Amino acid sequence: MNLLISGVTIVDPNSKFNQQIADVRLEQGRITAIGSKLTVKGEEVIDGKGCILSPGFFDLNCAIGDPGFETREDIATATETAKAGGFTGLAVLPQTKPVIHSKAEVAYIVNKAKNNLVDIFPIGAVSHDLEGKELAELYDMKLAGAVAFSDGSRPITDDGFMSRALQYAKGFDGLLMVYPENKSIAGKSQINESRNSVLLGMKGLPALAEEMHISRDIFLAGYHDAPVHISNISTAGSVLLVRKAKKEGLKITCDVAAHQLVFTEELLGDFDSNYKVKPPLRGKADVKALLAGLKDGTIDAVSSQHRPYEIEFKNVEFEIAAYGIIALQTVLPLLLKAGLDAVQIAAKLAVNPRKLLGLAVPVIEEGAAANFTLYNPAEEWLYNADSNFSKSANSPLMNKKLTGKVKLVYNNKQLQVYG
Structure with a gap:
């Protein structure tokens, strides 16, 4: 899936774009472009404003x-x-x-x-x-x-x-x-x-x-x-x-x-x-x-x-x-x-x-294989039986509002988006 994440803050200590706000284009599992105001080429666009893009x-x-x-x-x-x-x-x-x-x-x-x-x-x-x-x-x-x-x-x-x-x-x-x-x-x-x-x-x-x-x-x-x-x-x-x-x-x-x-x-x-x-x-x-x-x-x-x-x-x-x-x-x-x-x-x-x-560390750079997490550090969400994906429920945080929401993950040419 091709993807464009717009206006996101990149946080990756190994990237030259570290702590910069940019658009990130993803094609066939690779990051093909990072820059400002990238042209939309028919791919799915995700608004990254206020969000962090991390390895x-x-x-x-x-x-x-x-x-x-x-x-x-x-x-x-x-x-x-x-x-x-x-x-x-x-x-x-x-x-x-x-x-x-x-x-x-x-x-x-x-x-x-x-x-x-x-x-x-x-x-x-x-x-x-x-x-x-x-x-x-x-x-x-x-x-x-x-x-x-x-x-x-x-x-x-x-x-x-x-x-x-x-x-x-x-x-x-x-x-x-x-x-x-x-x-x-x-x-x-x-x-x-x-x-x-x-x-x-x-x-x-x-x-x-x-x-x-x-x-x-x-x-x-x-x-x-x-x-x-x-x-x-x-x-x-x-x-x-x-x-x-x-x-x-x-x-x-x-x-x-x-x-x-x-x-x-x-x-x-x-x-x-x-x-x-x-x-x-x-x-x-x-x-x-x-x-x-x-x-x-x-x-x-x-x-x-x-x-x-x-x-x-x-x-x-x-x-x-x-x-x-x-x-x-x-x-x-x-x-x-x-x-x-x-x-x-x-x-x-x-x-x-x-x-x-001793594993390869993913990096957010042009040409790199995409392996990243997009999250909103300010967004609240309710952790309960509906949002819990585990088979078990032994958490003291169950049924509580938490701050910090994962919006999407991408790796191995696979994408998962959360509302």
Whole structure:
């Protein structure tokens, strides 16, 4: 489909048109012209006034249920949900059934996700069955299409195993993405350890559990001179640790979930299980530190931490509810609410995630293949059962008005327009 987007603000740090208002012409999947007052040549025209044109968003940390838990989310619904959130690429975690721990499961994801507007990339498990005992088929999975390796929402607790995994992955430039939690300290915690957890009478998860685990991985990354990506950091102390490691030249990168930049533990007073996430919602000082870390480059990227669950896993008492929320459609509104500008959103949500995985970064330039997201940062919309594309509905933002609306996404010669 040929398309002309008129009067749009281009925000792409890799484009010479960055932060310029222009018309953008699209023909046969390529950007053929960028300029002012382009002549309409019979193509569909979309008014881009007041909107931002960014490289397509990419998510580093998305759990879907396919294979095995398709009642939560399958590849088709994950794709629809991602498009509505402005994502043209997803890296999907291996916590499925069977676990993505061999080339067969990687090939299943790659083949099932073919010919989509949304590019889907499997992340292979570090350990067989996510048990943290036996190395999975890392090299074979990479050859089959895995872009990184992670045990998903499970921390790698055995120090020796983590050390061996780093050594092995380094041999073929494999990237390990780790969830930071010291299980022996975390125990059966429910929420952040603080005055609030005492008031609510619930077991608290101390920041120490996250920070000790990060300290270990930083030490091992330095010892092996190998890259480690830390997923979903949540504390001020974690930001300090990563900042120091980067200054020392260690190969440490990290991301933060969008909801950790807005939600705090004060929201838990009503025991709404839709606010139950892991790592838990922290305090205001942590949120401030996370935002500062994003702005100074300590935190490389923002992720959705999309975790769909059937109603019976969330519509229960807080103590037994599953951890996690659906998030692909709400990342953009949360980042805008957190105060990120369009330049920061493009960097942390489109460019850096792909760089971390060694993937090609789309650019808004003449002659380039079109892979972009158009959104209106000021438009309000209602997030409810009608606008939710996920199979699941475990979001604390359900039935609320949000600001920041995706208008269209384009990738792989496919267009999706939203009203």
